Each structure stands twice: as structure tokens, then as C-alpha cells.
Amino acid sequence: DGHDGSGQETRMTRLDSAIRRLTAQRDLLDWAAQNVGPAGLVLEIGLGNGRTYDHLRAKLPGREIHVFERSPAAHPDCYPPEGYLIVGDLFDTLPPFIERHGRGSAALIHIDIGSGDEEANRSLARRLSPLLEALLQPGGILLGDRAFDMPSCRDISAETKVPEGRYFVYRRAA
Amino acid sequence: DGHDGSGQETRMTRLDSAIRRLTAQRDLLDWAAQNVGPAGLVLEIGLGNGRTYDHLRAKLPGREIHVFERSPAAHPDCYPPEGYLIVGDLFDTLPPFIERHGRGSAALIHIDIGSGDEEANRSLARRLSPLLEALLQPGGILLGDRAFDMPSCRDISAETKVPEGRYFVYRRAA
Ligand SMILES: C[S@@+](CC[C@H](N)C(=O)[O-])C[C@H]1O[C@@H](n2cnc3c(N)ncnc32)[C@H](O)[C@@H]1O
Ligand code: NI
Ligand code: NI
Numbered sequence: 001d002g003h004d005g006s007g008q009e010t011r012m013t014r015l016d017s018a019i020r021r022l023t024a025q026r027d028l029l030d031w032a033a034q035n036v037g038p039a040g041l042v043l044e045i046g047l048g049n050g051r052t053y054d055h056l057r058a059k060l061p062g063r064e065i066h067v068f069e070r071s072p073a074a075h076p077d078c079y080p081p082e083g084y085l086i087v088g089d090l091f092d093t094l095p096p097f098i099e100r101h102g103r104g105s106a107a108l109i110h111i112d113i114g115s116g117d118e119e120a121n122r123s124l125a126r127r128l129s130p131l132l133e134a135l136l137q138p139g140g141i142l143l144g145d146r147a148f149d150m151p152s153c154r155d156i157s158a159e160t161k162v163p164e165g166r167y168f169v170y171r172r173a174a
Numbered sequence: 175d176g177h178d179g180s181g182q183e184t185r186m187t188r189l190d191s192a193i194r195r196l197t198a199q200r201d202l203l204d205w206a207a208q209n210v211g212p213a214g215l216v217l218e219i220g221l222g223n224g225r226t227y228d229h230l231r232a233k234l235p236g237r238e239i240h241v242f243e244r245s246p247a248a249h250p251d252c253y254p255p256e257g258y259l260i261v262g263d264l265f266d267t268l269p270p271f272i273e274r275h276g277r278g279s280a281a282l283i284h285i286d287i288g289s290g291d292e293e294a295n296r297s298l299a300r301r302l303s304p305l306l307e308a309l310l311q312p313g314g315i316l317l318g319d320r321a322f323d324m325p326s327c328r329d330i331s332a333e334t335k336v337p338e339g340r341y342f343v344y345r346r347a348a
């Protein structure tokens with residue numbers, strides 16, 4: 001790490017860092033697909049360009065995956081089927097979703113919503129935590145691009161092989 | 175390739191494909207940094223978010239790197255120094271650049287300007303080819319995200335280890 005093969009120590013570039021981030025995402029989604037409980041919804045929070053949604057649906061064929069996004073702008077072939085894209089701000093869309101599907105209805109939540117603004121990210125994570133926690137079933141898994149504050153969940157990041165600090169993994173107590 | 179370790183054949187997802195593309199870019203830029211001639215300009219055409227520019231400048235310390243971009247919108251820390259960012263459409267900015275620096279002034283050109291529109295991409299490549307060819311010094315290298323039509327150059331993609339069709343590599347005859 002940090003060596004270029006010429007014996008020179010080199011810094012991590014933005015290209016290196018993008019590759020690391022995407023690889024960590026993939027490793028973690030693959031891990032989750034192997035470890036998710038057999039029943040329960042899968043939630044993709046933040047569609048973005050649809051890359052991780054596309055990966056999840058490929059690795060979890062037959063599972064119901066609901067996707068939340070404020071302003072959909074994904075690759076045309078990365079949209080969920082009719083009825084599975086929930087458009088709007090999370091604070092407007094998550095509460096009625098919980099009403100509809102019930103507390104503890106989700107086996108797996110993947111949430112990747114970070115913007116460049118760290119202060120905004122922290123506040124968003126704090127306000128989202130109780131909603132996400134309510135959705136997780138006992139033993140349910142949450143993968144996030146940041147830390148969440150969910151008292152009934154354990155941080156199990158160390159059980160996955162993803163480099164520390166890249167991603168956060170929680171499991172709700174059974 | 176295409177196996178997930180469970181014995182199941184799986185399709186390549188958009189996440190897989192993004193990782194492949196960025197990895198090919200990095201491998202190729204690293205290869206070019208080892209193989210570029212000792213003198214001559216380096217041109218980054220299409221700044222984008224600045225990832226490949228950041229990689230190039232890290233691997234080629236001390237080299238002059240000019241960057242061309244129509245609408246700059248990179249990470250704030252991925253901008254070239256004063257005077258090295260040439261803003262505008264390539265068909266407006268490349269001809270005066272050739273006037274100023276001379277034909278055959280470039281040792282390495284990296285061009286990554288593709289959009290989602292394949293027809294537009296092909297036409298762009300066709301029209302850019304003579305300008306890029308004029309800029310390359312004898313033995314100069316061009317890395318492109320698509321094929322270019324430069325009669326004085328050989329396609330040397332096979333000499334690099336990058337998977338076929340991902341990137342195109344040309345060397346101008348000496
Ligand atoms: C795919 S991005 C480059 C990404 C970059 N290699 C990176 O790793 O971040 C392509 C860029 O080329 C620029 N571009 C496309 N056509 C152009 C033109 N005709 N003149 C100038 N810039 C152009 C776009 O504005 C865009 O920022
Ligand atoms: Ni090192
Ligand atoms: Ni295969």
C-alpha cells in the first residue's frame with residue numbers, strides 16, 4: 001500500500017481512493033447478500049446513479065428491494081420496477097413507509113447518502129437513526145457510508161473484511 | 175470472471191463495471207508514467223472531477239500538465255496551477271494551443287471525454303483525431319477512452335495489460 005513498485009512511497013490519489021471506495025462497497029454488498037436473513041425487505045436508500053442498486057438486485061434475485069431517492073437520475077436501466085421507487089425527502093417518505101410495511105420489516109438496509117458537507121451529513125445521520133432502527137428486524141443488517149446512532153444495534157464492521165472507517169455495518173440485536 | 179465463488183455464473187453489474195473501468199484507467203496511467211518520453215508536455219483532456227488528473231500529477235511529478243475542460247467542476251483540490259487549465263470547447267482551444275506550443279509538443283495525451291451518446295462520441299473522436307495527432311511528438315503516447323483515427327500512430331493497446339476494448343493506446347511513429 002502506497003508503493004508504486006519502483007521503491008518510491010506515493011500518496012493515495014483521488015483515483016486510488018475512488019477504486020478503494022467502490023471495492024469496499026462491492027465487498028460489503030456481497031458479504032451482506034450472503035449474510036442477510038431469509039425473509040424481510042431490502043431497502044436501498046439513495047439511488048444515485050443506480051450502481052449499488054444494480055449490484056444488490058443481481059446478488060439478491062427474488063428479493064423485494066425498495067429504493068428511496070429525492071431526485072431520481074440513475075442510468076435508465078438501473079431503475080426499480082413500478083412501485084418500488086419511493087420518491088421524496090426521506091423525512092417525508094420513511095414515516096409512511098414504516099406505517100405501511102411495519103416496524104421491523106427490513107432484513108437489510110443499505111444507505112449511502114453522503115454529500116461533501118460533513119456537518120450536514122452528521123446531522124442527517126443523527127435524525128435518520130431512529131427511523132432506520134425502527135425498520136430493522138431482529139438480526140437485521142444496516143450498511144452505511146457513515147456512523148448511525150442505533151442503541152439496539154451492534155457495530156459489527158469488524159466481522160466484515162472491509163477496511164476500517166470506509167463503511168459502517170450494524171446488526172440489530174435478535 | 176463472472177463467478178461469485180458459489181459456483182453460480184453472475185452478470186457483471188454497473189458497480190463491477192465501474193470498478194473495472196477505474197482500475198483500467200489507473201493501470202494505464204501507471205503504465206504511461208513508466209513509458210512516457212523524458213521531454214514534452216503532458217495533456218489531460220477532460221478534467222471531469224479531476225481523478226485522473228490527480229493520478230497523473232502524482233505519478234509524473236515535475237512534468238508540465240495542461241488540462242482542457244469546457245465546464246470545470248472538479249474537486250477543489252484537483253485543479254491545475256494557474257495557467258494550466260484551458261477552459262473552453264476543444265475545437266476552440268486546441269488550435270491556438272498547437273499554435274502556441276507547436277506541433278509535436280506533447281509526450282503524453284490522456285483523453286477521457288465520452289458521454290452516454292455513442293453517435294456523438296464517434297463524431298467527436300473523428301473530428302479530434304487530426305488535432306491530437308498534430309500534438310503528439312514522435313514516439314508520443316495517446317491514451318483514450320475510445321478509438322481515434324491517426325494514420326501516423328500505431329495501436330499499441332496489446333502492449334499494455336489493459337483488458338481489450340476498455341481503453342485505446344496509440345504511439346506515434348518515431
Ligand atoms: C468523463 S469526464 C472526465 C473524467 C476524468 N478523466 C476523471 O477521471 O475525473 C469528461 C469531461 O470532458 C469534458 N468535455 C467533453 N467534451 C468536451 C469538449 N468538446 N470540450 C471541452 N471539454 C469537453 C466534459 O465537460 C467532462 O468534464
Ligand atoms: Ni507504503
Ligand atoms: Ni464466468
